[in-house]
Amino acid sequence: MSYDLRRADARIKWLVTCLLATLGLSYVFGALMVSLYAGFTPERVAATYAGPEMTMPMPPETTMVVTRPMSMTDFARPETHAVDTNLLIQDTHVHVPMYGVIAAALALVVAGLSLQRAWALGLITVLFAAPWLDFAGMWLTKFASPHFAIATLVGGWAMGAGYTVVTALAVKQMWFPTKGVDR
Secondary structure, eight states, rough: OOOOOOGGOOOHHHHHHHHHHHHHHHHHHHHHHHHHHTTTSSHHHHHHSSSOOOOOOOOOOSSSOOOOOOOHHHHHHHOOOOOOOOHHHHHHHHHHHHHHHHHHHHHHHHHTTTTHHHHHHHHHHHHHHHHHHHHHHHHHHHTTOOGGGGHHHHHHHHHHHHHHHHHHHHHHHHOOTTTOOOO
């Protein structure tokens, strides 16, 4: 048995719309965070994950302030944020289950859309496979080769694309239905 968001009660349509808007907001801030810490180029992603292991040093017994002149170009250089193994484990532990919950919520929306079965199954597959690819790329970049940074980028862009497609289809079908179209 299936359900049809085109014919759903306005309360259900509003719930789905609010869910999609909330997820969209989180995706925007997620993208901003990625741009700050890892960037959107294979080189920056590789530098973030394939870089040397960093350990947190203990604070010194005493401190000393040193001043040195800085030019404006010193401020323009992006700082490389290095992700060590412990942080990668933590990020995977926190993000992968959450991405699964988000993919499941979006997949439930897909199940309520008027789509051919193959398109719906493909879209649901993208929603789940994209974060797997994203994190596989991080782990492979760290332990196999910096060239796997591209997998992280592809996974991240696929997550955003999957969300955008689901949202566009859902809003169109729920709030701007086409007359006489039934599947």
